[in-house]
Amino acid sequence: MTMVLRRGAMTLTFLFQTPPPSLYLSHTSSLSIPTTTTTTTPSLLSLRHSSIPASKTLTPSLPPSEKPLLFIPPGVEPTQVNDSMILPFSNIVVGPYAGESRIKDVQFVKSSPRAKDCPKDDRPEFAILGRSNVGKSSLINSLVRKKELALTSKKPGKTQLINHFLVNKSWYLVDLPGYGFAKASESAKTDWSSFTKGYFLNRNTLVSVLLLIDASVPPQRIDFDCANWLGRNDIPITFVFTKCDKMKVAKGKRPDENIKEFQEIIKQNYKQHPPWIMTSGVTGLGRDELLLHVSQLRNYWDQ
Ligand SMILES: Nc1nc2c(ncn2[C@@H]2O[C@H](COP(=O)(O)OP(=O)(O)OP(=O)(O)O)[C@@H](O)[C@H]2O)c(=O)[nH]1
Numbered sequence: 132m133t134m135v136l137r138r139g140a141m142t143l144t145f146l147f148q149t150p151p152p153s154l155y156l157s158h159t160s161s162l163s164i165p166t167t168t169t170t171t172t173p174s175l176l177s178l179r180h181s182s183i184p185a186s187k188t189l190t191p192s193l194p195p196s197e198k199p200l201l202f203i204p205p206g207v208e209p210t211q212v213n214d215s216m217i218l219p220f221s222n223i224v225v226g227p228y229a230g231e232s233r234i235k236d237v238q239f240v241k242s243s244p245r246a247k248d249c250p251k252d253d254r255p256e257f258a259i260l261g262r263s264n265v266g267k268s269s270l271i272n273s274l275v276r277k278k279e280l281a282l283t284s285k286k287p288g289k290t291q292l293i294n295h296f297l298v299n300k301s302w303y304l305v306d307l308p309g310y311g312f313a314k315a316s317e318s319a320k321t322d323w324s325s326f327t328k329g330y331f332l333n334r335n336t337l338v339s340v341l342l343l344i345d346a347s348v349p350p351q352r353i354d355f356d357c358a359n360w361l362g363r364n365d366i367p368i369t370f371v372f373t374k375c376d377k378m379k380v381a382k383g384k385r386p387d388e389n390i391k392e393f394q395e396i397i398k399q400n401y402k403q404h405p406p407w408i409m410t411s412g413v414t415g416l417g418r419d420e421l422l423l424h425v426s427q428l429r430n431y432w433d434q
């Protein structure tokens with residue numbers, strides 16, 4: 132399997148051997164929401180975008196039954212993967228680059244109206260992206276365990292700038308404006324798309340985008356459009372499902388059902404799936420696991 136990960140100021144493409152079918156965890160285990168922290172692993176998908184030209188991927192096309200399902204990070208021999216290496220409620224394998232992931236110190240650095248105004252240093256960064264109101268700021272607050280570091284709001288469109296937070300004095304978390312804000316004017320929407328796309332295309336230190344998907348609502352076209360755009364531009368993503376605690380639905384489906392549906396659509400559009408993980412800014416589900424995933428991408432990039 133092929134994986135694109137950023138390292139230093141470059142994007143490198145890595146080739147991985149496809150694990151034998153016996154290693155693929157099946158879709159039979161359910162995506163039920165955890166009541167405890169120790170759980171079994173849910174259905175697993177894996178990395179790589181279908182719209183990237185075949186010439187770039189060097190990936191042999193596999194029959195559907197042999198599609199890779201896991202995100203296998205650098206340094207892991209696919210044949211050595213076992214269940215204990217997979218983060219709960221995700222498809223992410225933990226490898227040798229995973230390290231200290233706790234956030235000990237975080238400082239708000241600046242809000243930038245344009246990509247060119249962002250901090251100019253070579254620290255690696257992770258951008259939090261998603262629809263307005265998906266829970267970007269809440270996730271940041273949950274990751275850093277501070278209630279009001281990134282402003283949260285019931286009013287969509289609250290975050291309008293590129294906000295840099297310096298973590299442990301060594302890497303950045305970046306809170307971006309949400310897309311798909313229905314009430315935004317056309318000019319505001321165009322502005323969002325040009326300046327945010329400018330950020331993605333020009334930010335050499337961007338290790339990965341954490342693309343947030345609201346698990347409390349059915350799959351949304353705009354999320355797939357966004358994922359497709361990032362994939363076409365070779366920007367690594369992790370799908371982070373938010374609001375997985377919202378089990379009390381008056382009508383509609385539960386988060387686990389919405390996630391399954393989302394993954395079914397993804398399967399049609401992607402040869403292999405990006406890493407994904409379930410989270411909640413309210414209960415802290417997936418917080419430590421997501422930080423561990425971030426640590427292995429970061430340490431690999433950093434070395
Ligand atoms: N139940 C539940 N509610 C959440 C969760 N995450 C966010 N919310 C709520 O969803 C609303 C929007 O959250 P924000 O974190 O401000 O969303 P955002 O994506 O930063 O929004 P914009 O900055 O406007 O794009 C707030 O009312 C949050 O309390 C979650 O995991 N579970």
Ligand SMILES: [Mg+2]
Binds near residue numbers: 268269290306
């Ligand atoms: Mg916000």
